[in-house]
Amino acid sequence: MEQYVIKGGNPLVGEVEIGGAKNAALGILAAAIMTDETVTLENLPDVNDINVLLEAIECIGATVQRIDRHTVKINGSTIGVVSVDYDYIKKIRASYYLLGALLGKYKQAEVPLPGGCNIGSRPIDQHLKGFRALGAKVQIQHGAIVAKAEEGLVGAHVFLDMVSVGATINIMMAAAMARGNTIIENVAKEPHVVDVANFLNSMGANIKGAGTDVIRIRGVEKLHASTYAIVPDMIEAGTYMFAAAATRGDVLVKNVIPKHLEAITAKLEEIGCEVQEFDDAVRVIATGRLGRTHVKTQPYPGYPTDMQPQIAVTLALAKGTSIVTESIFENRFKYADELARMGASVKVEGNTAIIDGVETLTGARISAPDLRAGAALVIAGLAAEGVSVVDDIVYIQRGYEDFEGKLRTLGAEIERVSSEKEIQKFRLRVG
Numbered sequence: 001m002e003q004y005v006i007k008g009g010n011p012l013v014g015e016v017e018i019g020g021a022k023n024a025a026l027g028i029l030a031a032a033i034m035t036d037e038t039v040t041l042e043n044l045p046d047v048n049d050i051n052v053l054l055e056a057i058e059c060i061g062a063t064v065q066r067i068d069r070h071t072v073k074i075n076g077s078t079i080g081v082v083s084v085d086y087d088y089i090k091k092i093r094a095s096y097y098l099l100g101a102l103l104g105k106y107k108q109a110e111v112p113l114p115g116g117c118n119i120g121s122r123p124i125d126q127h128l129k130g131f132r133a134l135g136a137k138v139q140i141q142h143g144a145i146v147a148k149a150e151e152g153l154v155g156a157h158v159f160l161d162m163v164s165v166g167a168t169i170n171i172m173m174a175a176a177m178a179r180g181n182t183i184i185e186n187v188a189k190e191p192h193v194v195d196v197a198n199f200l201n202s203m204g205a206n207i208k209g210a211g212t213d214v215i216r217i218r219g220v221e222k223l224h225a226s227t228y229a230i231v232p233d234m235i236e237a238g239t240y241m242f243a244a245a246a247t248r249g250d251v252l253v254k255n256v257i258p259k260h261l262e263a264i265t266a267k268l269e270e271i272g273c274e275v276q277e278f279d280d281a282v283r284v285i286a287t288g289r290l291g292r293t294h295v296k297t298q299p300y301p302g303y304p305t306d307m308q309p310q311i312a313v314t315l316a317l318a319k320g321t322s323i324v325t326e327s328i329f330e331n332r333f334k335y336a337d338e339l340a341r342m343g344a345s346v347k348v349e350g351n352t353a354i355i356d357g358v359e360t361l362t363g364a365r366i367s368a369p370d371l372r373a374g375a376a377l378v379i380a381g382l383a384a385e386g387v388s389v390v391d392d393i394v395y396i397q398r399g400y401e402d403f404e405g406k407l408r409t410l411g412a413e414i415e416r417v418s419s420e421k422e423i424q425k426f427r428l429r430v431g
């Protein structure tokens, strides 16, 4: 098991380059198998979740060819089975995007039902409601979702009961090759939803309205080859923006779309950071102690749930009392007890965390409860006095490429280690 060992207290200063969006790439990889022609995907992040989905795609028979660290060619003409192994769903829930992709292309699919995960119970009833509306017979059999549309899929009018990124993407994929027109209302507007729609359109789909509340799809018979570059990762970018804020640093975050970061930028400015926007970069400058604020997570363009732990850690060091409300997932405050071990004053009541800012945090041994909370605890370690050890970093590796390497270029003292001996060596070295 690997850990991060961190000597905190240095302001992060310098430039960092953001990679492709993991959550866009997961949808796009699944959609790539919907054509029998070869698709080239660029700017793929080299993170565990992506690599597991690539394995799942290979396992159903598609050809996957790695061109370089961030480029892959996929050919779906060799797919032999339409059922996905449970191992993949266990490792990464988003393998369920293969349900929409396989159902859209082959009119049948079998994918194990994902269970809950660390951040909540995460039902997928809206995905299934959409498939049913398109004419598929969907059953749960022996722990798997078995979907079949013997007469083919037919365009339909779907109204989502709640805004869901996953349901929007899954239904959009299935409808791309259905007969006739589909309208999906109350859809998610996240940049990754737009990116999957743009990618499908680049393969010949006819999808309009992605990024608004209503998506309209005119089904096409076939999709074709495409070369497509994944959109920059707004959550990776936001994580470095808050790392700059919490450590009172000065960081230029490059290769981003500043428009996607507006909710994050607004909160940083509210707590006293200076944020400069450029064409494809943002610079965050934090001098002195930051101020308090209240924040509530919401679907895009609201403040993202995937950025909730990072702002909470920053507010733990701000002056005054802040209230953080999580309205998307029920279990996203698991970092609070870990943060308290570093000296933070965080009280969680239901879906709200009340944070009384303290002047300093002190390094401690803490453990990453999930991907974003793990990244946030690393930020806490970077801002704290002394040495922190973060366990269970396998969660962080699911979604951040070379996290420690990028942080080191910003002056962070952080190492990835895999034994107590290495931790000891680090402690001796940093004194």
Ligand code: EPZ
Binding pocket: 023, 024, 026, 094, 119, 120, 121, 122, 123, 124, 125, 126, 127, 128, 162, 163, 164, 165, 166, 167, 188, 305, 306, 328, 329, 371, 372, 399
């Ligand atoms: C996506 O999850 C992201 N994952 C999550 O990223 C992100 O936190 C989340 O969207 C919200 O932005 C991927 O894109 C792979 P939802 P998803 O469906 O699609 C409820 C990260 O750290 N709901 O938008 O699973 C659900 O329980 C992560 O990268 C239903 O009730 O999220 C939640 O309360 C983790 N029924 C809300 O809707 C459904 O059928 C939004 O979930 C679907 C969702």
